[in-house]
Amino acid sequence: EAAVTQSPRNKVTVTGGNVTLSCRQTNSHNYMYWYRQDTGHGLRLIHYSYGAGNLQIGDVPDGYKATRTTQEDFFLLLELASPSQTSLYFCASSDGTGGAEQFFGPGTRLTVL
Amino acid sequence: GDQVEQSPSALSLHEGTGSALRCNFTTTMRAVQWFRKNSRGSLINLFYLASGTKENGRLKSAFDSKERYSTLHIRDAQLEDSGTYFCAAVNTGNYKYVFGAGTRLKVIA
Numbered sequence: 001e002a003a004v005t006q007s008p009r010n011k012v013t014v015t016g017g018n019v020t021l022s023c024r025q026t027n028s029h030n031y032m033y034w035y036r037q038d039t040g041h042g043l044r045l046i047h048y049s050y051g052a053g054n055l056q057i058g059d060v061p062d063g064y065k066a067t068r069t070t071q072e073d074f075f076l077l078l079e080l081a082s083p084s085q086t087s088l089y090f091c092a093s094s095d096g097t098g099g100a101e102q103f104f105g106p107g108t109r110l111t112v113l
Numbered sequence: 114g115d116q117v118e119q120s121p122s123a124l125s126l127h128e129g130t131g132s133a134l135r136c137n138f139t140t141t142m143r144a145v146q147w148f149r150k151n152s153r154g155s156l157i158n159l160f161y162l163a164s165g166t167k168e169n170g171r172l173k174s175a176f177d178s179k180e181r182y183s184t185l186h187i188r189d190a191q192l193e194d195s196g197t198y199f200c201a202a203v204n205t206g207n208y209k210y211v212f213g214a215g216t217r218l219k220v221i222a
Binding site: 043059101109 | 117119143144146148150154155156158161199201203208209210211212213214215
């Protein structure tokens with residue numbers, strides 16, 4: 001059974017729309033991450049968290065909010081979606097003190113029209 | 114900021130041949146991961162290394178923190194090895210991974 005799951009797997013919205021991407025991990029990991037991946041680029045870190053209620057700013061945070069409600073659940077929020085946020089979004093988890101091996105979800109493809 | 118330079122950006126291999134992918138780091142990293150993004154868009158974990166080398170089937174990876182590089186060797190390439198390969202490294206100062214831009218590998222019959 002997959003240890004990191006994401007929903008939805010595909011989402012289409014319009015400019016200005018409100019989108020929530022969900023991630024759940026059953027690895028009992030402390031760290032969770034949200035990345036975006038665009039053609040010709042590696043994954044870029046949006047936000048991450050080292051525990052419930054904690055949020056850390058990543059490298060490309062503009063236009064995104066995130067919330068870690070439990071150890072298992074990490075949400076990415078786009079409150080006013082823009083076409084530049086059309087991308088493939090990955091969630092990941094890792095244990096311990098961070099910097100440990102990351103395990104990725106299957107990805108969510110978001111299209112903003 | 115920390116940079117990861119991944120090369121080559123694209124690679125074509127005939128079935129049965131091999132090659133090496135490389136990531137150079139601008140600073141000392143304490144661990145590196147290699148992934149393959151398959152045709153369905155999923156990220157497959159290949160290796161996690163804090164030092165030395167690891168081997169798994171036709172794949173072998175090495176990480177030299179002091180010399181600031183990591184390599185991924187593919188031998189006897191098969192059609193199903195096609196995809197985009199990424200390295201990602203985390204430095205000694207924080208817990209954020211930095212990714213290379215990827216190598217698009219195409220294995221041809």
